[in-house]
Amino acid sequence: MSEFEPKIVAFVCNWCTYAGADLTGTSRIKYAANVKIIRFPCTGRIDFMLLMKAFQNGADGIIVSGCHPNDCHYSSGNFHAKRRWMAFRELLDYMGVDVERITFSWVSAAEGARWAEIVNTTTEKLRKLGPYTNYQNLVKSGIEEEL
Amino acid sequence: MELERKLIKKASLEKLYQKLQANGNKIFAPIIKDGKTEFHYNPSYAEVTYDHIQTIQSLKNTVFPKIENLVRFTTDRNGTEVTEVDLAKVPSLVLWGAHPCDAAGFKALKSIFMWDYKDEYFNSRMNKMVVIGLSCYKCDDNCFCTSVGLNPGATNGSDILLTKLSTGDYLAEIITEKGKEIVNAAAELFEAAPAEAKEGNLAQVKQQFSHEKVTKNLAGAFEHPFWVENSLRCIGCGACAFVCPACACFDIQDETKGKTGKRLRCWDSCGFGLFTIHTSGHNPREVQSQRWRQRIMHKFSYMPERNESLGCIGCGRCSRACPVDMNILEQLIALEKIQ
Amino acid sequence: MEVEKITEEAPEVKTFRLKFKNHEDAEKFEFKAGQFGEYSVMGEGESTFCIASAPTRKGYIECTFRKAGRVTGALANLEEGETIGFRGPYGNIFPIDEWKGKNLLYIAGGIALPPMRCVIWNTLDLRENYKDITIIYGARTVNDLVYKQELKEWDERPDVKLVTTVDPGGETPDWKGEVGFVPTVLEKIAPSSKDTIAIVCGPPIMIKYTFPVLEKLGFTEDTIFTTLENRMKCGFGKCGRCNVGKYFVCKDGPVFTYKQLKELPDEY
């Protein structure tokens, strides 16, 4: 049996991480192909329910990444995001969502290599954790009596 | 058919239960779990309880599930393919130990779903269901079945009605052909009718108002200040509607996962503020008093007139579930007296 | 059904001409003026609109809608040739047979012309059955007037009197119609109520102000018709959404006379 390949959704900000990921490509650094990148104007724009939407639709892991503190294009978006993730992570943990499956990071436009490393380590971690069956079962079991 | 009376011994009851289960029926029976009595699918007989006054939830889930799949569809480049669900796959179900009010609740639902257009989803579930009722020997002060034309030993709606006798054995009243089939298939478990009458073994539920009078009063009470005065504390949740055995309002929602999806029917409540809101923002029932009025009016005025059935069976579930004590019995008693 | 043709009527307002994919369905399908249907985009949901084309025009149906929510948004994104779901027809009808030999006065506001377009064309196609036909139609701005092409056509027809109006402030420099709210314009024109049926449709607020004007003009309660649109889901009197008093708009309506409306509780 071939090794399990996790599906990863990355929510990244337009100004830093997306540019960083672009740099990874233009620098010809190879990294895991498991990740699907979704570009946002800012990490501050990423609603916490979007993460759940990713899990709902079958993601095994998530990366959320934006500008380093003080580098936000809109000056404070990432600080807001940080608070949100701090609170949301606690809630997820309390409700039994595996927070190990979500990687939060700051990656600047100059850190192409760092982006590759983050994607690679996350992919590696998720390969070990396996598919997120818990959540997929939750999504599946909807109706008591399917006809 | 003519009502038939028989006796079933306490020990035989278990055999009947097991026989029904062995015959491939799904059984829905009340059990106590985490201190709450609720109906569950296929419990073991040892778990089944006969001593509850009332479960929190009604039994309408059996014929009007909280989510019903109406159709399936797949969408791709070639267009949309719609597949109907297979109603022949509805399993045969035995409702074990439903109180007479719950059994009558199905009649109220039927008057909505089978009025005019016949709802096949409801109908196929209804046809596949047998109701083995259980008379009430106790009640609480939220019960008011006798005020809405029922009683703790009413046979209306059950296929077989059991009543616990002083000996601990049960009187079985066989009411319908469906009930008779069950008895015939397990004839060895039933004995000749006992001499003891069931009346002495029933709870005493005092009649507290006349529903005819309420219906009559409601006809002219639309603009009455009663509604505003008595609904200020109503918080507009749907608890009353969702535990009600006769509430049938629903919503239709689509759920998609990738290319496939389902169109679902889910419970809804006229108590919700957004229930009637138009796209334009205009809302015919803008404030809670109007929505509370709708709830009572629908059950006690519109349904008797249009559907020839009351929309209430006096189980008192809504009063027990209400977080702010909107007691329906209290309000009906008051409505009987308003001018 | 297949979307055969899409017409842009006004900003965010489109008309779909729909054709049955299956010939048998097309043969079986019959409807009358006033009825509505449930149009659906699988995955998004269903929406209720009146059938806007006349039953006298066979082979297709039309619906007109404004892009407002999830379903209409999805409908608006469709292109010609794509498929939508349709259930219907539901509801009651305009008794056009009973109106034979009378004058007809149509009064519509905004996006409420589509539900009336059906009966307008229906009666125009059977023109010899009726005497004078007057149409009063108002919208917020000139741009919001729907069926601009047909308005022109009606205007040019000698056998139809058309009055269009826009709300004050909504006119353009070259606007030739009236300026003012529909009830005001109606009062100004003051059509005769003799032997006349009035059919009113519009936003609830317009309807509420138009009725008194009609009564002042001498219309009696049972010569005024309207078509209501409450929020609906099922279309056949179960889901409880369009319940007004003991009636269901989807079942006993959408066409009501003013007389019936007066007996209804004010919940529409």
Place this chain on the structure above:
Amino acid sequence: MESIRKRAKELLDSKQVQVIIGYENGTSNKVRASFIKDSAQVDKLIYDERCTQNLALYLVKHEVKHLGKMGIVATIPAMRTINMLISEEQVKPENIVVLGIGEDGKLLDFPDLTVMESFLQKANIELTAKDKEAIEKLKKMTTQEKFDYWSNALETCFKCYACRSACPLCYCTRCAVECNQPQWIPVQASKNGNYEWHMLRAMHLSGRCVSCGDCGRACPLDIPVHLLTMHMAEESKRLFGVDSGLSMKMESVLSNYKLDDKDNFIL
């Protein structure tokens, strides 16, 4: 009890308020909210240990607001809620008079709301022993156990939204769960839909919840949904040092930030 009635009568007679929101006897030995508009009716008002409902809920209810200036019998959680509602500009301080009830069940004298504010600085909200125990137990569970616990507990939820309706801070006229473009959460009461609905509710209340526990009490199915929001209240205290409802000028936790917010998980 007498002091509440006396104060209510004063307020109504002097026309300082048009309605008193308090507690009265209900059916089956329950108590319920009471709206007294006429001082002759003040004897209906009661207060005892059964009076737990957070009446601040009615301060934002359209029909009640409509009655005019409101006097409200408020327990400590309700007073905190009032602070939150003032902070979030849902209630105008000049439109309400608070008849505060202390921990001992006695009427507190608040000449104005600033006195209430300073009283609240010293008054703690104690979670019940049962809730504390349940939260502790949950915290000790493994991720899998927690997931099983919540997905099973929430499975029975039929989305009557009593938790939302009973919460004085859930005052939005259109809740996120009703927004369908995009559809954030499955509307139907499926396992997934329920789980995410309660997650969304807890998140939207984090840093705002005052731990009154009314959501849990309102649940007709006895699902302990209040443990979710209470946990978030505790966490916003621990992470951001914000104890909600202590003043009339609370800053919203999630729409603010500090440069020195400490996290330990962002790479």
